Amino acid sequence: MKPTKLSLIALLIAPLLSGCDDAESAIQPAPAVRPVKLMTIEDTKLTQQRLFPAKIAASQQADLAFRIGGELVTLDLVEGQKVAKGDLLARLDDRDAKNALLNAEANHELAEVDFTRKNELYHRKLISKAELDTAKATLKSARAALNTARDQLAYTRLEAPFSGTVAKVNLDNYQNVQPTQVVLTLQGNETVDVSIQVPESLLLPLKNIAFDEAFKPRVRFSAPQTLSLEKGFTPTLTSPRHSTAYPVQFKERASKVSPGSQTYEVVFTLVPPADLNILPGMSAELLLDMSSLSQHQQAIAILPMTAIVRADNTDTTQVWRYDHTTNQVEAVTVDLGQIRGTGIEVISGLKTGDQVVAVGATALKDNMEVKPLRWERGV
Structure with a gap:
C-alpha cells in the first residue's frame, strides 16, 4: 500500500477514536448513597415515663425456730401453704416439759401453803420476822420456777406470728432439733x-x-x-x-x-x-x-451521643434531619439538656414526628442523599 493511502486512513480514524475518548470521559460515576439508621421523635408525654x-x-419474713431442743413430732406443712396468725406450725415432744410443769406446780402450792401458815403465826407473834421472810422468798422462787416450766412447755409449740405463706421447710418429722435451728421460713x-x-x-x-x-x-x-399453634403452621412463641x-x-x-x-x-x-x-x-x-421535675424545660427527645455533631465554624450542636420526600438530610441546630443513662436531652430545635440520623452522623454533609436502613428479622 502506498504511503499516501495510509496517511489518509489515519486521518479518517483519528476523529473516531477521539470521539470515543470524549464519550467515555463524559460518563461520571454516580455518588454512593450512604445507609443510615434513623429514629423518630416521639411525643414528649410518652418519653416522660x-x-x-x-x-x-x-x-415481712421470718425464719422460725424453737427456743429449746427436742424431737420434732408435728410438722405437716408444705411449701407454698398459706397459714393464719396463731396457727400451729410445728411441735416438739412435750412429755418432759409437762412433767417439769407438774413438779413446779406442786412446789409452788407447797410454798404458798407454808407462807400462808407462817404469816398467821407471825401475826400471832409465834415466829420471828426472819422465818416469815424466808417463807416469802421461797414462795417467790417457786412462782418463778412455775412460770419457767410453763414457758418451757409453750416453747414446744411453734405458732405463726403473722398470716402468710410457708416459703421454705427445712426439716422433717422425728428429727432431733437443736435450739434456734431454723425449722421453716414464713413470708407475709x-x-x-x-x-x-x-x-x-x-x-x-x-x-x-x-x-x-x-x-x-x-x-x-x-x-x-x-x-401459638395454628393449623398447618409450626408452633411459635408470641411476644410477651x-x-x-x-x-x-x-x-x-x-x-x-x-x-x-x-x-x-x-x-x-x-x-x-x-x-x-x-x-x-x-x-x-x-x-x-x-x-x-421538668416543668421549666421539657426535653423534646433523648438522643444517643452518636446523633450529635458539632459544627466546624460555629460553637453549636447539630443533628441531621431526614427528608423522606428527597431522601436527603439537612443540619438542624439544637439545644441540649442533661445527660442521661440512655443519651442526652434535646431541649429545642426538633418537633414530634421528625426523623433524625441516630448512627453515622459524623460522616454526613448537608443535602447529602442517604438510604434508611431497613431492619430485617435477625439483623
Whole structure:
C-alpha cells in the first residue's frame, strides 16, 4: 500500500477514536448513597415515663425456730401453704416439759401453803420476822420456777406470728432439733416490697417533695410468652405483653450508696393484685413520671451521643434531619439538656414526628442523599 493511502486512513480514524475518548470521559460515576439508621421523635408525654428494673421481695419474713431442743413430732406443712396468725406450725415432744410443769406446780402450792401458815403465826407473834421472810422468798422462787416450766412447755409449740405463706421447710418429722435451728421460713402475703436502684440525680430535688407526689410510681409485670399453634403452621412463641401498671406507695430509701454504683436503693409497697400471683424474687418494671421535675424545660427527645455533631465554624450542636420526600438530610441546630443513662436531652430545635440520623452522623454533609436502613428479622 502506498504511503499516501495510509496517511489518509489515519486521518479518517483519528476523529473516531477521539470521539470515543470524549464519550467515555463524559460518563461520571454516580455518588454512593450512604445507609443510615434513623429514629423518630416521639411525643414528649410518652418519653416522660422513666423505666427501672425492679425486684419483688416479701415485706415481712421470718425464719422460725424453737427456743429449746427436742424431737420434732408435728410438722405437716408444705411449701407454698398459706397459714393464719396463731396457727400451729410445728411441735416438739412435750412429755418432759409437762412433767417439769407438774413438779413446779406442786412446789409452788407447797410454798404458798407454808407462807400462808407462817404469816398467821407471825401475826400471832409465834415466829420471828426472819422465818416469815424466808417463807416469802421461797414462795417467790417457786412462782418463778412455775412460770419457767410453763414457758418451757409453750416453747414446744411453734405458732405463726403473722398470716402468710410457708416459703421454705427445712426439716422433717422425728428429727432431733437443736435450739434456734431454723425449722421453716414464713413470708407475709398482705403486701410485697418493690425495690429499685435510683441514681443520685433523681434524689437531689426531693428535699421538700414526697416521692409519691413527685413521681407517681407504678409497677407492671411482663406476662410470659405463650405458645401459638395454628393449623398447618409450626408452633411459635408470641411476644410477651405488658400487663396493667399498678400504683405503689413509697416505703423507704437507703441513705448509703449501693456498693459498686452511684445509686441508692428505694423500696415501695404493693398490695398484690387479685389477678396476679406475685411471689418474692420475681422481676418487674417500675415506672416513674418525670414530668413534674421538668416543668421549666421539657426535653423534646433523648438522643444517643452518636446523633450529635458539632459544627466546624460555629460553637453549636447539630443533628441531621431526614427528608423522606428527597431522601436527603439537612443540619438542624439544637439545644441540649442533661445527660442521661440512655443519651442526652434535646431541649429545642426538633418537633414530634421528625426523623433524625441516630448512627453515622459524623460522616454526613448537608443535602447529602442517604438510604434508611431497613431492619430485617435477625439483623
